[in-house]
Each structure stands twice: as C-alpha cells, then as structure tokens.
Amino acid sequence: MCPTETKPFDQFIRNANIATMASDKEYGIIEKGCVGIIDGKIAFIGSDLSDYQAKETINANGQWLLPGLIDCHTHLIYGGNRANEFEMRLNGASYEEISKTGGGILSSVTATRAASEQELFVSASKRLEALIAEGVTTIEIKSGYGLDLETELKMLRVAKQLGEQYPIRVIPTFLGAHALPPEFKDDSDGYINLVCEKMIPTVAQEQLANCVDVFCENIGFSYAQTEKVFKAAKEHGLKVKLHAEQLSDQGGAGLVADYQGLSADHIEYLSQESIYKMAKSGTVATLLPGAYYFLRETKLPPIQALRDAGVPIAIATDHNPGTSPCLSVLLMMNMACTLFKMTPLEALQGVTINSAKALGLEDAIGSIEVGKKADLVLWNIEHPNQLSYQFGVTPPLKIIS
Numbered sequence: 001m002c003p004t005e006t007k008p009f010d011q012f013i014r015n016a017n018i019a020t021m022a023s024d025k026e027y028g029i030i031e032k033g034c035v036g037i038i039d040g041k042i043a044f045i046g047s048d049l050s051d052y053q054a055k056e057t058i059n060a061n062g063q064w065l066l067p068g069l070i071d072c073h074t075h076l077i078y079g080g081n082r083a084n085e086f087e088m089r090l091n092g093a094s095y096e097e098i099s100k101t102g103g104g105i106l107s108s109v110t111a112t113r114a115a116s117e118q119e120l121f122v123s124a125s126k127r128l129e130a131l132i133a134e135g136v137t138t139i140e141i142k143s144g145y146g147l148d149l150e151t152e153l154k155m156l157r158v159a160k161q162l163g164e165q166y167p168i169r170v171i172p173t174f175l176g177a178h179a180l181p182p183e184f185k186d187d188s189d190g191y192i193n194l195v196c197e198k199m200i201p202t203v204a205q206e207q208l209a210n211c212v213d214v215f216c217e218n219i220g221f222s223y224a225q226t227e228k229v230f231k232a233a234k235e236h237g238l239k240v241k242l243h244a245e246q247l248s249d250q251g252g253a254g255l256v257a258d259y260q261g262l263s264a265d266h267i268e269y270l271s272q273e274s275i276y277k278m279a280k281s282g283t284v285a286t287l288l289p290g291a292y293y294f295l296r297e298t299k300l301p302p303i304q305a306l307r308d309a310g311v312p313i314a315i316a317t318d319h320n321p322g323t324s325p326c327l328s329v330l331l332m333m334n335m336a337c338t339l340f341k342m343t344p345l346e347a348l349q350g351v352t353i354n355s356a357k358a359l360g361l362e363d364a365i366g367s368i369e370v371g372k373k374a375d376l377v378l379w380n381i382e383h384p385n386q387l388s389y390q391f392g393v394t395p396p397l398k399i400i401s
C-alpha cells in the first residue's frame with residue numbers, strides 16, 4: 001500500500017516494531033515499520049525507509065506498536081463495594097449462599113439504586129482511569145445493578161457519559177436480566193416480562209445499548225427465560241451475548257449461538273455440543289480468568305476443544321464488585337497463561353482482535369490494518385510476549401489515537 005500522494009499524514013509513526021495482530025496465527029510482526037494516519041484511520045503501513053510528509057512525526061525508537069487493548073466484558077458501574085463479602089467467603093460462606101441470603105449482586109443493587117448519577121460517574125471514572133493507564137482504548141460496560149427501569153437507564157447514561165468524557169470507546173450492554181430484584185422475589189417470569197416488554201424497548205428507543213446480556217445460571221435465569229429475552233432483543237434490533245456455563249452447564253452458550261450472538265462468556269462448564277454451535281455461528285468464547293481466580297474455581301474452560309473447533313477466544317477483566325474486582329487487563333493476560341495455559345500470543349489476541357470480534361467491531365479495531373481506526377499503543381517493551389509474562393507492573397506506554 002502506497003502513501004497518499006495528495007494528502008499529508010496527520011501523524012506518522014516511524015521506527016516502530018509493529019505487532020499488527022492481523023493474522024489469526026501470529027503476532028504479524030513488522031520490524032522497523034511505520035504507520036501513517038489520516039483522519040483517525042490507518043492510511044499506510046510500511047517499512048521505515050522513507051520519510052513521508054506529516055503534520056506530526058513520532059519516532060518510536062524501536063518501541064512496540066500494538067493495537068489498543070479492548071476489555072470486552074465489564075460491570076464497571078456500581079455503588080459501594082463488596083469487601084465484606086470477600087471476608088465472609090474467607091470465613092467459609094460460598095458465593096451461592098451469600099447470593100441466596102440477599103447479599104451478592106443484590107447488595108450492589110441496593111447501593112447502585114441509592115447512588116446519584118453523578119456519584120456513579122465519579123466512582124466508575126476512577127476505575128476507568130486505571131484501565132486507560134494500561135492501554136485500554138475500548139471497553140464494554142454492562143448495566144445490571146439497577147434491576148428497575150429507572151436505575152438501569154441511569155447506569156447506561158453514566159456509561160455513555162464516560163465515553164464522552166474520557167479518551168476511550170465505551171460499548172454499553174443492557175444486562176437487566178442479571179439477578180431477580182426484591183420486588184419480584186417469587187416471580188422471576190414476571191420480572192422477565194418487565195425486561196422484555198418495558199426495559200428492552202425503552203433501552204432500544206433511547207439508543208442506550210446495542211447489545212443485551214443475561215445471567216443464565218441456576219442462581220440467575222433459566223434457558224427458557226434467556227431465550228425470551230433474546231427474542232425481545234432481536235425484535236428491537238439489539239445483538240445478544242450471554243453469561244453462560246459459569247457454575248453449571250445450562251446449554252446457554254448453544255442458545256446464544258442459535259441467536260448468532262456475539263459471545264458466550266465464562267463458559268467453564270461448556271459442552272462439546274455448544275462448542276460446535278459456537279464455531280458454526282462465529283460466536284466468540286470470552287474467558288474471564290479474574291472471576292475464576294477470585295472464586296477459586298477449579299473447573300477449567302475447555303480451551304483445547306475451543307482451539308480445535310476454531311472458536312476465537314477473548315479475554316476480559318469481568319470487572320465487578322462481587323467476583324472480579326480487578327482493574328488490570330495485563331493481569332488477565334498473565335492469568336490466562338498461568339491458570340488456563342493459553343500462550344502469550346493467544347492472550348494478546350484475546351484482548352485485541354478476538355476481543356474486537358466479541359464486540360462485533362473487528363472491521364474497525366483490534367488490529368493494525370489499513371482502513372481500521374488508529375487506535376494504537378506504543379509500548380516500551382522488548383517483545384509483545386512481555387505483556388503476558390510480567391504481572392503487577394505496567395511497562396511504560398503511550399496511547400496514540
């Protein structure tokens with residue numbers, strides 16, 4: 001690809017080692033390469049031999065240019081925190097027990113309902129800043145700690161505001177079917193009706209989310225209820241994804257594949273049948289090592305079977321106050337390697353190109369390719385595998401976007 005003859009680049013990055021992440025097989029390394037950017041998009045990728053006209057030239061001095069990191073599964077917005085439950089668990093209570101006695105997700109619901117929009121914005125901003133400082137340029141944020149129309153909308157408005165006020169792309173997801181609110185204590189079908197008939201139409205009309213998620217689990221919602229929510233989402237032009245097979249096999253990942261869903265997330269208890277369905281529909285497997293670690297799970301997601309079937313694997317923080325209060329994508333990459341035995345290449349694909357696929361954004365972000373957005377991070381490292389190798393430390397970086 002030749003640089004444009006007529007228009008100078010807005011930015012020109014030279015002398016960079018580039019990991020394009022454009023191929024499914026490898027890093028896509030270009031040594032001593034250069035990238036030209038016009039109107040926020042990558043207009044040129046080449047070798048560093050020539051000097052092109054540009055409004056701004058950045059000499060990377062041999063540092064590594066990578067796609068911006070993408071955290072494709074978070075619950076970043078909520079009131080309060082659950083350090084007390086962490087302590088309860090360490091004194092012997094299980095996550096399910098805490099959840100059944102009104103703790104767990106519901107305690108975050110109470111705190112989120114009580115918090116003002118501004119308070120939620122401020123607390124989520126601090127978390128967002130931690131992720132941005134690690135080179136995250138795109139984040140998915142779910143609602144799901146409101147469980148009533150007003151609070152769900154409040155959360156989604158905060159997500160939108162975060163995207164407007166911070167240099168990061170925020171992709172909002174509606175997770176009304178996250179847990180049963182106290183008002184519907186013995187009427188989960190009644191709550192699902194509210195989600196389908198009132199909440200989803202309003203969220204779609206106000207364009208506050210482009211995707212719908214459900215917690216399909218024996219402590220969440222059933223397969224049949226999940227399908228009902230998916231039907232309502234489709235009717236309103238929204239995509240679907242799912243918290244599936246985290247604590248048991250409910251067949252949810254197969255269902256999300258049946259609905260051409262973007263991703264099935266967690267999936268420790270995923271069946272072979274669902275893996276085939278995901279491979280066929282192009283549904284991404286999003287693995288969340290932070291929740292696995294924090295809950296001291298022992299059942300590993302079926303990584304080899306996913307590889308064998310060619311299902312793309314994404315990695316995310318699942319940042320949430322109950323099961324993954326983690327604000328480091330780099331730590332998740334390390335844990336994907338140490339806990340799930342993924343390779344550093346797979347971990348990096350998991351937070352770039354495959355994470356872009358999990359958001360349906362693979363045509364715009366996730367790799368360094370001509371025509372994609374110039375969503376780039378320059379890392380002072382010796383090789384991209386270093387990002388998975390180290391933990392508890394962030395190498396120096398510069399976001400270029």
Ligand code: DI6
Pocket residue numbers: 075104105108178215243246291318320321322323
């Ligand atoms: N699975 C999770 O890991 C989070 N939600 C879900 O459905 C946990 C949310 C929480 O405990 O607050």
Ligand code: FE
Pocket residue numbers: 073074075243318320
């Ligand atoms: Fe989650």
